[in-house]
Amino acid sequence: MEKLNEMHIKFLSKSSNESFARVTAAAFASQMDPTLEEITDIKTAVSEAVTNAIIHGYEDKMGYVEIGAYIYPGKLVMEIIDRGKGIADIEKARQPLYTSKPELERSGMGFTVMETFMDKVEVTSGVNQGTRVKMIKYIGSSTEKMGR
Amino acid sequence: MQVSSRKRQDVLVVSLKGELDHHTADRVRRYIDHRLENPTIKNIVMDIKNLTFMDSSGIGVLIGRYKIISKRGGKLGIINVNSHIDRIFQVSGIYRIIKNYDDLQQALNDMGVY
Numbered sequence: 001m002e003k004l005n006e007m008h009i010k011f012l013s014k015s016s017n018e019s020f021a022r023v024t025a026a027a028f029a030s031q032m033d034p035t036l037e038e039i040t041d042i043k044t045a046v047s048e049a050v051t052n053a054i055i056h057g058y059e060d061k062m063g064y065v066e067i068g069a070y071i072y073p074g075k076l077v078m079e080i081i082d083r084g085k086g087i088a089d090i091e092k093a094r095q096p097l098y099t100s101k102p103e104l105e106r107s108g109m110g111f112t113v114m115e116t117f118m119d120k121v122e123v124t125s126g127v128n129q130g131t132r133v134k135m136i137k138y139i140g141s142s143t144e145k146m147g148r
Numbered sequence: 149m150q151v152s153s154r155k156r157q158d159v160l161v162v163s164l165k166g167e168l169d170h171h172t173a174d175r176v177r178r179y180i181d182h183r184l185e186n187p188t189i190k191n192i193v194m195d196i197k198n199l200t201f202m203d204s205s206g207i208g209v210l211i212g213r214y215k216i217i218s219k220r221g222g223k224l225g226i227i228n229v230n231s232h233i234d235r236i237f238q239v240s241g242i243y244r245i246i247k248n249y250d251d252l253q254q255a256l257n258d259m260g261v262y
């Protein structure tokens with residue numbers, strides 16, 4: 001499939017960048033003519049992945065979070081990458097209600113929310129190497145919309 | 149994020165305005181917990197009419213406040229939930245502990261305020 005557009009951003013793992021990240025991702029995706037609901041879906045999923053990179057990937061340390069976004073006809077791909085502590089057991093981490101930080105009032109619903117609002121969520125991770133969350137969302141179903 | 153509240157008998161009605169994420173959750177948490185130092189408050193109603201964004205950080209904030217208020221034998225209710233936030237509440241299973249009321253009057257009545 002022909003790639004129509006691509007963008008990358010990189011920012012420090014500060015919580016104040018969470019809103020910056022989701023708004024930027026949504027603004028980039030808006031060229032696909034998504035519905036308001038699809039925009040909110042993208043914002044929410046990006047917010048979850050970026051927050052995880054900040055609080056779990058880097059914990060109290062500072063590091064860089066990267067977002068890559070790719071637009072194909074009718075298809076948006078978002079990658080959220082950190083070089084933090086990684087996830088030892090991805091299957092367990094993705095289970096609803098599983099959290100390694102209950103003391104911070106986390107509910108263990110982040111991955112479930114990402115799966116709810118995106119069509120596909122892939123996680124790759126290495127302990128002490130970092131985590132990459134790749135999410136796919138299909139925007140608009142009509143072929144007429146494609147390739148715009 | 150703007151948080152405000154008012155007291156109706158033993159019910160604290162909290163209104164949230166803006167975006168609730170990990171960055172702003174701390175402020176909301178501290179604001180409500182400070183109000184809850186008043187031991188005459190038994191129930192909470194969260195009015196999220198003007199909450200323009202929420203992710204799973206909001207679930208954590210709600211469950212945390214529920215734990216405090218349920219120890220007092222009280223309830224946590226929520227009003228003015230939009231369809232997007234409703235979906236997050238649905239998948240998280242939070243409606244098992246937090247009730248979604250049609251409006252403030254219904255919530256207050258259910259909490260014994262007339």
Ligand SMILES: Nc1ncnc2c1ncn2[C@@H]1O[C@H](COP(=O)(O)OP(=O)(O)OP(=O)(O)O)[C@@H](O)[C@H]1O
Pocket residue numbers: 048052053054056057058082084085086087093094098099100101105106107108109110111112131204205207208
């Ligand atoms: N980028 C990451 N780096 C390291 N560990 C991660 C990362 N993302 C997720 N995890 C691990 O996966 C678990 C589940 O993540 P998930 O987002 O579902 O829940 P949570 O962040 O703990 O809680 P919530 O998102 O509901 O506030 C986390 O508790 C953490 O242990």
Ligand SMILES: [Mg+2]
Pocket residue numbers: 048051052109110111204
């Ligand atoms: Mg999370």
